[in-house]
Amino acid sequence: MGRPSVQDQRKKEVLDAFMSCVVRYGVEGATLEHIAAQAGLKRPLIRHHLGNRKAMVLALGEHVVETFSKQTETLRVALDEHPDVRNLIEALFNSDGEMDPRINICYQALVNSIEIYPELRKPLLESMEAFYKVAIDIVLASHPKADKQACEIVAHGIINLFITTDAFVPLKPPKTWGYSSYFAALKLAETLEEKP
Amino acid sequence: MGRPSVQDQRKKEVLDAFMSCVVRYGVEGATLEHIAAQAGLKRPLIRHHLGNRKAMVLALGEHVVETFSKQTETLRVALDEHPDVRNLIEALFNSDGEMDPRINICYQALVNSIEIYPELRKPLLESMEAFYKVAIDIVLASHPKADKQACEIVAHGIINLFITTDAFVPLKPPKTWGYSSYFAALKLAETLEEKP
DNA sequence: AAATTGACTGTCAATACTGATAGTCAATTT
């Protein structure tokens, strides 16, 4: 009884605002005031919903990992029918709005905060491992005759090339940088083709 | 006349301490107190040597870019005699202490601060472009008959794979992650070989 | 309508951080 709780929804909104602030100001630079302004709420409410600073950062970690995992799962499902390396690369590099670019930046920001918040390490590590695994599975399904180790290497390489591209976004680099990673990923994929 | 100035030397020491703090706490988390403790100095001295916060961050930017450029130049000179792609990859991935791992992390942290300190963008962009250029020149010299565009893509790819590896260091990932990037770089290099 | 529950606000205290200034001490020149 009593007033119905919107805690779950509101908490997600606040975490989303937190994410935007981390992208702009970094983990330590994202103050309660910034987050509140971004979320359109008063400062004390942030604390009300997320707790003190440490709890906030850990909650952000969970949120980022959760969102990241959902994107990973979406990718897996999308390529389940036609698990082709080219489709994987297209999905990664030409996903129009499918993947939230903030996730990658936040992920890196949180990785760099591990020394202060060691609890972040495990979930961050595991979610990235899951991402790699999906890519590996797609490459393996795509090239059943190829060497397994080669497939793993190619999958890792494609993902890593994708990650770097995102990391440079705030630098507003020339488009060629992005294209190069994309074409390098394609070249990497080609190494798995049969050589007659 | 007067007491001899150690400003230049001390400034570099302070900037080095700043760099270490940025690796640990991020750009906004690296407080004057942290930096002073790291440098073994009193807090007001940091200001004395580097000026206010904005000047400090810009000075750090210059310092990181300068160090990065020196490493780039070292790489270029080291591979000038035998400009081979494999040597490039070895130099990048198996450089024992040659490359300061803090540079990469600081570089990324500064990239993420561009929105707050827009002056950082140009030097950061240019120094990375110089890094790419050295790699491209080595690949071109190594494969004079190969398609030029292909060489550029491969060079970009190798560098990007290297960068990702460094970015994950705070996550303490399994060694396989590093190996995968290394082998992916090798595979990418192989795509330039002549196909009979 | 009363009670209950939770979202939300206002406000204060404690602390952390930066900016700034006056002043001390050390090394060099004349």
Added chain:
DNA sequence: AAATTGACTATCAGTATTGACAGTCAATTT
């Protein structure tokens, strides 16, 4: 030895940030 210059220290004021708590308002149940 006096003067000069710069490294370094002590300390204060102003602001930003967090933490905490009391209290108001809204929505739902009984």
